Amino acid sequence: MKRLLLMTCLLALSGLVSAAAPxxxxxxxxxxTTVSEASTVNGLPISIRRFEVKRPVEWxxxxxxxxxxxxxxxxxxxYLETEFGEWKMITRSEGDWFMSVQVQPDSFSSSWGHLAxxxxxxxxxxxxxxxxxxxxxxxxxNDTPSSDPGRKARTVMLSNSFSVSSNATYYRDYYTGRxxxxxxxxxxxxxxxxxxxxxxxxxxxxxxxxxAGDGTAVVAxxxxx
Numbered sequence: 001m002k003r004l005l006l007m008t009c010l011l012a013l014s015g016l017v018s019a020a021a022p023x024x025x026x027x028x029x030x031x032x033t034t035v036s037e038a039s040t041v042n043g044l045p046i047s048i049r050r051f052e053v054k055r056p057v058e059w060x061x062x063x064x065x066x067x068x069x070x071x072x073x074x075x076x077x078x079y080l081e082t083e084f085g086e087w088k089m090i091t092r093s094e095g096d097w098f099m100s101v102q103v104q105p106d107s108f109s110s111s112w113g114h115l116a117x118x119x120x121x122x123x124x125x126x127x128x129x130x131x132x133x134x135x136x137x138x139x140x141x142n143d144t145p146s147s148d149p150g151r152k153a154r155t156v157m158l159s160n161s162f163s164v165s166s167n168a169t170y171y172r173d174y175y176t177g178r179x180x181x182x183x184x185x186x187x188x189x190x191x192x193x194x195x196x197x198x199x200x201x202x203x204x205x206x207x208x209x210x211x212a213g214d215g216t217a218v219v220a221x222x223x224x225x
Contacts, residue, residue, distance in 0.1 A: 024099050024115065024117050026115060027051060027063050029053060029054070030051040030052060030053035033051075034048075035049060035050050035114065046117065047117050048115070050114055052112040055110065056109060056111060057088055057103050057105050059111075060101070060103045061101075064079065065090065068090070068092045072092070072093065073093075078092060079091060079092045080092075086104045086210075087103070089102050096119050097117065098116075099115075100115070100118075101114075102116070129143055129158060132220065132222075133174045133175075135170050137161060140156065140157070140158045141158060141159065142155070150225065151224070152223070153221060153222065153223045155221050157217070158220075159218065160215050163215075163216060164194050164209045164216050165194075167216045168196060171198075175198040175205060176198075180199065182198060183197040183199045183204075185197075192211060193208060193209060194208075194210075195209075202225045203222070204221075204222070205221075205222055206221040207220045207221075
């Protein structure tokens with residue numbers, strides 16, 4: 001499952017006290033399923049929904065731009081936008097609540113993504129990317145732990161200014177040098193991206209590397225069965 005992206009720098013938008021959760025609808029006519037009602041992202045309790053809609057990404061973004069055009073606090077924008085690889089994101093802070101929409105194309109005229117709602121007041125932030133191997137100068141964008149019966153996982157998303165091949169070499173050397181076995185090491189997406197899978201005992205490290213601007217975006221899934 002694709003994990004949710006959260007740009008933690010946007011949390012500075014919080015400031016008002018809000019007792020009740022804000023209205024945060026899915027795009028009109030979208031098919032919506034619940035991913036998690038009580039996950040934790042970067043130390044914040046969060047609820048996540050997945051949506052699919054027969055509309056392009058820009059239509060989804062425009063829908064939220066219109067809904068969030070007015071600021072919830074004087075001096076800050078009503079929303080902020082960013083992107084990470086194929087994902088487009090639009091976010092809004094409203095009182096103690098943080099809303100995040102992550103969307104990418106599913107086909108020429110359809111898109112899918114995640115809706116995340118978190119209460120900032122109830123969370124406690126942790127150092128992002130702690131203990132995760134990464135090349136010098138890498139910027140951690142998201143660090144998401146999860147726990148299911150018999151399975152613990154963690155997804156970390158980061159970016160750096162190095163090439164996909166340099167990142168692949170770095171992770172290959174890092175893990176094999178520590179006794180991990182290579183279960184997969186291959187280009188994907190017509191050679192534009194690279195997938196790596198390392199195993200050691202019951203632990204797995206799954207990495208997907210893709211071009212992002214002048215550097216590389218890394219999505220790393222760490223699983224312990």
